[in-house]
Amino acid sequence: MRALSFAWISATLVTACGSVVDPPDGEVSISPRMPKTMDDLVASSTSDDDRLSFQWTKSGAVRTDLFENTVDAALTTKGDVWRVDLVTDTGVSVSSDEVTIVNSAPATPVLTFTPAGPLFEGASIVCSVTTPEPDADGDPVTYLANWSKNNTPLVGATMTAFAGDTVPGAQVALNDIFVCTVSASDGADASVAAVHSAMTTCLAPAALTATLAANGSGPTGTLQMFTVPTSVCRLRIEAAGAVGGDNNGVAGSVNGASMNGTFDVTPGSMLKVLVGQPAGPGAIGTQNLSGGGGTFVLTAADAPLIIAGGGGSHFAANPAVAETVGRVETSGGTVGTTVRADNGMGGNVEATSTSGAGGGLLTSGAGVGGGRGFTQGGTGGAVPTTETAVGGYGGGGARGGSFGQGAGGGYSGGSCGDTSGTWVGCGGGGSFNSGTAQVNTAGSNPAAGYVRISW
Numbered sequence: 001m002r003a004l005s006f007a008w009i010s011a012t013l014v015t016a017c018g019s020v021v022d023p024p025d026g027e028v029s030i031s032p033r034m035p036k037t038m039d040d041l042v043a044s045s046t047s048d049d050d051r052l053s054f055q056w057t058k059s060g061a062v063r064t065d066l067f068e069n070t071v072d073a074a075l076t077t078k079g080d081v082w083r084v085d086l087v088t089d090t091g092v093s094v095s096s097d098e099v100t101i102v103n104s105a106p107a108t109p110v111l112t113f114t115p116a117g118p119l120f121e122g123a124s125i126v127c128s129v130t131t132p133e134p135d136a137d138g139d140p141v142t143y144l145a146n147w148s149k150n151n152t153p154l155v156g157a158t159m160t161a162f163a164g165d166t167v168p169g170a171q172v173a174l175n176d177i178f179v180c181t182v183s184a185s186d187g188a189d190a191s192v193a194a195v196h197s198a199m200t201t202c203l204a205p206a207a208l209t210a211t212l213a214a215n216g217s218g219p220t221g222t223l224q225m226f227t228v229p230t231s232v233c234r235l236r237i238e239a240a241g242a243v244g245g246d247n248n249g250v251a252g253s254v255n256g257a258s259m260n261g262t263f264d265v266t267p268g269s270m271l272k273v274l275v276g277q278p279a280g281p282g283a284i285g286t287q288n289l290s291g292g293g294g295t296f297v298l299t300a301a302d303a304p305l306i307i308a309g310g311g312g313s314h315f316a317a318n319p320a321v322a323e324t325v326g327r328v329e330t331s332g333g334t335v336g337t338t339v340r341a342d343n344g345m346g347g348n349v350e351a352t353s354t355s356g357a358g359g360g361l362l363t364s365g366a367g368v369g370g371g372r373g374f375t376q377g378g379t380g381g382a383v384p385t386t387e388t389a390v391g392g393y394g395g396g397g398a399r400g401g402s403f404g405q406g407a408g409g410g411y412s413g414g415s416c417g418d419t420s421g422t423w424v425g426c427g428g429g430g431s432f433n434s435g436t437a438q439v440n441t442a443g444s445n446p447a448a449g450y451v452r453i454s455w
Contacts, residue, residue: 039076145164292396295451304411312333344360344412345412368401411430
């Protein structure tokens with residue numbers, strides 16, 4: 001920056017002894033010429049005499065603590081008047097012109113649109129300042145927004161947090177382009193304007209629903225694909241795990257879980273859907289002590305969105321075990337002392353058990369009748385003996401012999417304890433939900449699994 005002009009004492013000084021003392025050889029100035037509160041003050045001298053020192057004065061008061069050529073901006077305040085003197089060891093000085101600290105304009109704001117994410121037709125748009133910066137001078141700051149829509153100034157913006165920051169939903173249509181320009185003012189100066197823009201790319205909710213049902217039988221089925229419709233950016237997905245089995249072969253205390261959530265998606269993207277099957281009938285009478293399959297919805301890249309655990313198995317002659325229903329927790333249910341599975345793993349069984357654990361998202365269930373994990377194909381457990389009931393498609397575990405039972409498939413598979421002679425049951429599958437506005441219910445579906453997708 002340009003240095004100030006300077007002034008100096010031209011008269012000589014006569015000491016008490018009669019000697020003559022000349023003023024310092026040199027000139028002194030302060031830069032910048034019009035400093036703001038965020039600027040350091042820097043003194044410059046044309047003298048090459050290293051015995052000279054700087055003496056600063058603030059608004060008529062000498063600052064005896066300041067002898068360097070720089071005053072940090074933290075020591076200045078708007079309205080201060082500063083001068084620097086070039087002083088000899090005899091006290092003779094030459095002075096700079098005075099400078100006054102002037103107002104600093106507010107910082108340029110950083111903008112975003114609220115709500116974050118894609119813009120929907122018919123939904124209001126709010127132009128928000130992400131983190132308001134304090135004014136360098138401590139002045140109160142106000143904001144003013146101006147909008148354009150499709151390159152035309154928009155009229156009718158309203159106020160949410162500051163003047164003109166909101167476009168009403170009635171003015172928002174599909175494929176509109178909105179540009180928000182915001183400046184900050186401290187009453188004296190305005191900031192450099194900030195600009196933020198986006199296009200309305202998403203349709204408003206239309207109350208449309210697609211239902212994907214179980215499409216196989218017993219332990220087998222087919223992976224289904226769902227294509228997100230054009231201009232649809234948000235889905236409401238309900239997934240239900242399949243019912244497990246009891247010794248009467250009917251639905252009872254082993255219902256699958258129901259999971260609901262809302263998800264932001266990309267129009268035209270694909271979702272993978274595996275719908276859980278109920279446990280199949282056993283070979284002896286109507287006994288069915290195998291696990292129901294979990295229901296899975298994943299992205300095309302295998303990222304889980306929502307998974308509902310299938311019911312485990314339960315012998316009706318004994319009291320219901322809460323662990324046997326499809327769960328809303330990510331971990332699978334367990335019976336006895338067997339360690340429960342979590343983090344997408346298949347369920348566990350005791351070493352002496354003839355039961356089959358439920359398959360999880362990543363790995364298959366343990367035991368002779370363990371259900372396959374989703375990444376292994378999701379087939380239900382099946383054991384070729386005369387005393388078996390197959391597990392449901394979606395990782396349901398199968399009963400593998402006398403007193404054996406099967407656990408439910410799900411995000412994490414259900415586990416079984418050493419149930420020999422007890423007929424207590426095996427755990428239900430765990431569930432997973434990465435959506436918002438969740439509504440999750442354990443043990444609520446008494447039939448085959450399903451997926452309902454609404455937009």
